[in-house]
Amino acid sequence: MANYAAMNPGKYHLGQLFRYPPLQNRRLNERYIIQEVKWKTSAMVGRRIYIGNVEIKDKDGKLRTMSDTVLKSRAGKFDTFTTDRLIDVAVGDGEDIIRLASFADRLLQYKQNTMYIINCTKSLEILESKHKFKGVDHHNAVCETDYGIVWCNEHGVYMYNGRSVNELFITEGVRNVSEETWDSFYSKGKTSVGYLPDSKQVIFVRGVDSSDTDSGDILIYDLVSASWVKGDSQINAEDKTNLINDWNNDLIYGYESDVAKTTLQKYSVTPTSSIATMDIKTKFFNFGNQSRKKIYKVEITYKGGVIDNIDYETTNVLPQYAVDSSNSYSGVFRDANGNAITNIPSSSDWSVIELYTSPIDNNNVKSISIQLTEASAGAVRQNFEINDITIVYRQKSVK
């Protein structure tokens, strides 16, 4: 057997000729070389990849953990990192880089407490702004959307839209989600953020593992209407992966459906199963003043309870009301015959149900709030919808 080799130049005894040593050629600079790098987070800006919170083996083979450092690749060279292309915006501050994200030509660097916006439009990155109390404690607490970057921490929810950082709990100058609500929802290190591109919603999912008692609860922020809603146990409570968008732009995740078994799940904006926990409470309507009124009835235009041509006869929605800013929604709606309404009947098309207030508490009322919640019969039919609510009242004269 013969031993073969690939030979270049590909002719026998034909060499690459050098009449003189090419001293004018470039010199190899190995001063900044990194033999190996491990990274905790990454983001791409243009044709460069930025990796953050790194451990490197330098040219001398020495391991260096650089938890405050971002390394930048050369353009188009996504595995090449050198120590002369690092970004240290804040070193020795007791914080580590948790997550990098990019939007347009800005790089967002998240530490536990602080977030930095870095302008990458020039060859040298410029620290554009520093935002205290806007860091994150987990890499899943950040999500990239087509409107900007959304993230959350124990203090709230924020969005960077390329120009400014906005708090999403504040709409038109007014905070809408209370601190108590957020505190009870947010689980440090275990709250993930995902994006629903079709409905332009950002979803916050509590609990990445099953040890969290409220794992699977969600909060949803609608980017179009700038509004929030909640959901209890709408997502699997088991151990979950991070949230991603797949090729259909669907939001998906994997959850541990059995021991060492994973099932991929999609989040559907339109509910596909009944809703175990529903709690809709309107504002306390005082119709413009705090004087006394008599509330006669409430009319709700709704539909639901007929699913796939099966009429379940009920929607499993219990209507109730409270008056005068009471937290007790003990008011019982009755039909025209005076019977208590405990479950709104099903309707395949829009229909109006008249809900009469009780004479006991419908007089001399300053304000009223209507609650719709799951009936004792079971979870709310998933196709239950409300179109409008009408309150019939009479203003009482001042005595």
Add this chain to the structure above:
Amino acid sequence: MPKKEYRILGFHGGLNDHSDAKDIRDIDLKSATGVSVHRIGRLVGIGNNTNTAVNSSEFTADIEPGYGLHYFSTDVNNAETKTSEDWLAIYDKANTKVRLYYRDKVNNNASPGFSSEEITFSGNIKANYYYADGMLRIGDAGHNERSKWFGYIDNDLFWTNQYGTINLHDINKWSNGDQRLLPVSNLIGEDYFNLVDLSSANPDATTIGDGTQIKLILGYWTTEGGEWSGNYSFGCTFIYEGDQESALSVIYDDALNEIETTANFYEEQVMFQVFIPMGTSSTIATDASHRLGDDRIIGLNWYFKQQGEDEDWIFLMHTDLKEGGKHHWKAYNATAETSYGYWDGEVVNDGLKDSVTEGVDILLNSSTPETHIAFWDNSNGTNNTPIGWKDTGTGASTSGLSYSNVYLEVNLNNNNINGFNNRYGFLRVWGGAISPLYVNSALDSSANIDEIALKTGQDGTPGTDWDTYFVPMVLPGPGTDREFRVEVLDENFAVIADSEIKTMTIADSGKEAPPDYEQEVEI
């Protein structure tokens, strides 16, 4: 007071439980649990998880909570067809590997499933991903395990023709490995990274090896007349996909003590040739492992350093593992071809050409004095009457006349017939009015224009018969012992044979020197 109706038509304010419930907007809700307000004017049920995701049946994968899932698309599908494909990378903690679910996009999900490709780690990781230019990178957020890559390698390595339609090694497959760009010393080891002097022979079978050991060999040889002087060391970097360069590895005699292998030159030209062992076959099986240890390697950058002169490594040359430059690549048989390509011009005395040592003869014949160089009036080796170029003055019957147009007869003989098939070089003629004169073709003895074949005996017995060329040139200006010389150059203009200097007196013909076309420019 009459009854009034108060209509609430919108709910898109959503949850507002921060302000007093009577002071919020009508479209706000004091509580909004289990409901969605994204459709203006309606309250609908909130969404939920559904098992209509990409694969509703469960599969083997243990979840590292909060990590492990990533979507990416490639231009090649799982079956290695050039159609785009969508993928999900899913980390399996129990088996410390990333599994790859492909969509089967081209068949509209007819047969989606998991690829046989898996990226295995030696320990548990917190998987992070980024994807760029067709390659997925997987990092461990815990900094415990090495980062890895996964991607489709589409490399036709070692072209043997200019279009790459024939090459020695095709790698067209899904592949993965460590993300780091390992240098030669890590992938090959210093003991198998060698500098070999090829002055007298190509590398032998022992040097090349049987391919079980990855090796990289830089061969060199010299000819006189260059500017390389001193002791030189050499090193190499790998070029990975994306034109990414590894660290430098130096060729050592003793790697442990970092004693570099050096080559000593004195006013010489240096030629370099690269050898990468293939194994015991003249081709490499398709999709076999890369012969340098990483499927991403597509080139080599060579560096040199003069000992005692410079601490910096200076770029010498690039070796492209694909096209391989102008002369591409060739499968070299180290067992049988060590002498191939070496010009053997040593001429046994055949009664005609005994004065020739390197197989390049420009004399009229061996019995004439050296000053009698084979110039002719005509391209067929004849002279006019009177002879046009020759001075007929007293005692100068063998001297030429200045600036005469002549044909120089050059006879070539290369005894080695191996390694020169279809190889054509150049003649470099020194001594004429224009000097040096480079010739890549000339009239032969049959008045045909031929390229300068390095395998001589084209019209007779190769290796035995001489080839004759008539090179048109102009004699130089007058002078005593004007020097003439013809060198044979290979395809890269390296000298492989030399007639040595022959002299002739050139008398003044009265002709003016050819005009100098350098123009003075008035500013």
